[in-house]
Amino acid sequence: MVTRLGFGGIPIQRLAEAEAVKVVKHCLDLGINFIDTANAYTTSEERIGKAIAGRKREDLIIATKSTDRTREGVEKHLQLSLKRLGTGYIDLYQFHNVSNDAAMKAVLSPDGPLAVLEAAKKAGTVRHIGISSHSIDIAKKLVKSGKFETIMFPLNFITYEHGEELLPLAREHDVGFIAMKPLAGGALDNIDVSLCFKYLFQFPDILLIPGIERTEEIEQTVQICAGPRELTPADWQEIERIRAAVGQKFCRRCDYCQPCTEGINISIVMQTRSILKRLPPETTFSGWFNDEMGKANSCAQCGECEERCPFKLPIREMISENTALFREAKRQWEESR
Helix, strand or coil: CCCCECEECCHHHHCCHHHHHHHHHHHHHCCCCEEECCCCCCCHHHHHHHHHCCCCHHHCEEEEEECCCCHHHHHHHHHHHHHHHCCCCEEEEEECCCCCHHHHHHHHCCCCCHHHHHHHHHHCCEEEEEEECCCHHHHHHHHHCCCCCEEEEECCCCCCHHHHHHHHHHHHCCCEEEEECCCHHHCCCCCCHHHHHHHHCCCCCEEEECECCCHHHHHHHHHHHHCCCCCCHHHHHHHHHHHHHHHHHCCCCCCCCCCCCCCCCHHHHCCHHHHHHHCCHHHHCCHHHHHHHHHHCCCCCCCHHHHHCCCCCCHHHHHHHHHHHHHHHHHHHHHHC
16 A cells, blocks of 8 residues: 655754645655654644645555653644644554653553544544554564554664564564664765665565655655665675674664663663754754753763663763764854854
């Protein structure tokens, strides 16, 4: 039902509205039929709604998400998404970033928000129910729960260990696999991106959803998809070289390093470079992310996180680098206003 390549709706928040609508329309014109967004992506749903206006609705598969964990909150988000997208139904409605035990318990609670989506599915305003996660342990439990039709999880040739473990489980339980962060959340932007997509094409039954900000990006990606998909020995050699270089300082967001004695959300801090690239500065330098980066300044350099990290990352050094990067980006933005 879906094209192998989907559209990730995070980056269009950074564009002027007319340009954002143009980018989405161009993707649709190129034949992409799966569009992913979320209530939390500020202007993304509204812009997608304007881009799909006048299109045959049955030709599109629209996915959105809610970060709320209450019945009332999910109902409110669902109605708001329907309004913003200008549609009478959502093809795939997902619980967003269920990555710890508390969130999973809240979602799966008998009197929790899952009942709202199950009722909406019976009513026809939601066609399918899915979930996204960044924790391999939680994701495996969610796949085996029998409650969800899709799982969205990071998969690329850097974050491959857990994805390759989760994918066979999803197949076993007939759960569709949506691969987010095919470019490792921006960590692989400055390389031959054909390697990223050719690597993922070795898995015949996954949906790829790169975040798209420019028409040139999607044109290049579509061309890659239409070309040879086999990885040559030279390609594999280059992948191994990049893994060795990037892997020394690449957070998989498994959260095995937690809890931090100072309350720092380490995996959030490690996303700084990606967030600076993908989110509008108004969002980045105020609100929740700004607050999390403020906590990072209190790092006690105790090293307990590094002892727990299965990938032996220099977490203390990486926290310092990311906080410095954030402070400088925020300073430049404030001076430019």
